[in-house]
Amino acid sequence: MSQRRGAGPMGGLGAAAAAASAVMSKQQQQQLEADEMMELRRGPWTLEEDNLLMNYIACHGEGRWNLLARCSGLKRTGKSCRLRWLNYLKPDIKRGNLTPEEQLLILELHSKWGNRWSRIAQHLPGRTDNEIKNYWRTRVQKQARQLxxxxxxxxxxxxxxxxxxPRLLEKMASTTVHQAAASAADPPPPPPLHHHLAAMAASSSSPFDTHLQHADTCGGGGGVPPNVYHHHVQVHPIDPSPSTSTSAGSTAALPPVPCFSELRWDQLQSSGELDGAAGVFDSALGSLGLDGLDLGSPAEYYSDSTLLDYLNSSCTGSAMMTMMTASGHGGGYNYCGGAMDGDHHGGSTWRADELCQAARKLGEWGGGI
DNA sequence: AAATCCGACAACCGCATCGGA
DNA sequence: TTCCGATGCGGTTGTCGGATT
Structure with a gap:
């Protein structure tokens, strides 16, 4: 593989850099001189370089990266060696797409800590800060830009x-149901992350409790302003999946929420799996002073507005979540029409009992809810 | 089939922090 | 206390491959 040198911001150490040496620190000047003497390589690593690095670390262990760079025969900086090892060569690095659990964890932790990628990565075994940062920039920020x-x-x-x-939770629940169906006699234990997530679901930062917590402040008076319930909303859910869309168009980024069909709601309900779900919502509504709230016709919420309209309106997303919660109290109406194509059917809807079921599943995995 | 676009990811850079001399 | 080298962190950019035109 050929190595780039020279041009461009990553090309590095040319005449321009030398000209700038007047304002360089002593450390930078020394680095520059060393680089020039050693003809340092840049750009993609070759297989030979990877082998050299791995062999050196196998013999001498990690750390002391500058010494490693000098002694290993690699014409790379210590920094470059460290990065290559930590982000790519280290044996416990997990490859492949982030799972829904991991994505959910990233969203949760980022909401807590912001761009503390390294700290977030510590909670995702095998994932690097670089990978998480890239995920955030390419997936999450993309959605924000389009909104x-x-x-x-x-x-x-x-x-x-x-x-x-909620969509990630749905994916997780769906996966679990499939796994259970595949091996009904001996269901496998949930992945460790489920426990972590379930614990979070039971904490104030979970997507299920957060909306209740927010609702306490939404509208200022400990409840949702009445106009929220009459605000015409058509939800265009955000797609958390790795991009398989083929267009950067504004609607392509917001596909309908898939249905929960795999969960066999009829069976779950008849088997009593949903018992207690109503109680969750009842107590939530009670805490909001919304006992007995009449939400009117579900058709109210099948309107032509877009999520963007909604986001631009005065009500908050948490108010919407509260509304969905209230729907559970009111009989499980469909409130989130997945209808950018105008089709309110096809299972592209969320019901409050579905959300609750996802929450219950998390509770089963971790005993949280 | 070729050109262009775009998403994903590897890699680099600058700066901050830490610890030892 | 100060200096300096090593290391870590977050932002940014280049490259590549697949999809689209």
Missing amino acids: KVDANSTVFRDAVRCYWM
């Missing part, structure tokens, strides 16, 4: 909590 909101804004965070996270 024309800032990725760090409250509005976008609400959208993530209310639409993105």
